Amino acid sequence: MRSRLILAAGALAIAGPAHALHPSPLVEAEWLNEQLGSDGLVVLDVRSSIDDGGDRDAFEAARIPGSRYSSYTDAGWREDRDGIAGLMPDIADLEDLIGGLGIDNDDTVVVVAGGTGPTDFGSAARVYWTFKALGHDEVTILNGGFAGWDQQGFELASGEPDAPEATDFSGTLQAQLLATTEAVEAAREADEPLVDARPNDFYTGETQSPATRAPGTIPGAVNLPHDGALVERDGAYYLEPERLNANIDVLGLDREAPTVAFCNTGHWAASGWFQLSEIGGLENTTMYDGSMAEWTQDDARPLQLADRGTTTVGELVD
Secondary structure (H helix, E strand, C coil): CCCCCCCCCCCCCCCCCCCCCCCCCEECHHHHHHHCCCCCEEEEECCCCHHHCCCHHHHHHCECCCCEECCCCCCCCCEEECCEEEECCCHHHHHHHHHHCCCCCCCEEEEECCCCCHHHHHHHHHHHHHHHHCCCCCEEEECCHHHHHHHCCCCCECCCCCCCCCCCCCCCCCHHHECCHHHHHHHHHCCCCEEECCCHHHHHCCCCCCCCCCCCECCCCEECCCCCCEEEECCEEEECHHHHHHHHHHHCCCCCCCEEEECCCCCHHHHHHHHHHHHCCCCCEEECCCHHHHHCCCCCCEEEECCCEEEEHHHHHC
């Protein structure tokens, strides 16, 4: 059995009081270690191939004791619909997915990604956002993911775990967390903040995602790259709130204003939403899950590129 190591001095410690219920949005491995085995606590491991985070085989080889596995990329947390990748599935499908993991409405869920890269962090953020969008507020993310848990020396389990007993989970859509294309258009007209969570080369139009029909960003958007506050330490990636808040301040974002986070397909956007809303204090933030993949479906919609200024999707596609 591996012994627990105390976090090094100066390491991030933003978890709330040491109890299993009502955790902060982001908790540390030491906090989780103290809560393992608490009634109603579910550790949900969502590792996937993103940033080589792992899969079910990796989960069975080494995992947090008592945790349950659900692949972020393969289990149905997102779906392709009408030619658009990464959309939120129907509520009934998500209820079946979550209930099938043995999670009910009274459980506190700790979402654990691989911890192996900044894009991998978006896996935990998107699952976290999904729980919130279904009205389930008892959810948190393990900072550093599984890699952080492992490299800090906390206990590991291995072998094929028993399948969880399915239960009933009921979700109610929280529309205030989900931005539609129409809402984004209205936000543009109202000059409300739009935050592009993609790396800068996507924002400027130098790089185009294969999920979009054209490069560029939504005119008027500012750029807060999803990876700007994620820092590697000893092989694991941690979100640093102080660095994040400094980045938000540089952009001059109004923490009271309605704000929309977006990316290409709603993955980096989930990380952006989590960072803005749950850590940065911009509580009136929505996430555009269709993002640029959906925005660029219409030839008439405007785009902005660093080297061309404002144009339209149709002009770029042609």
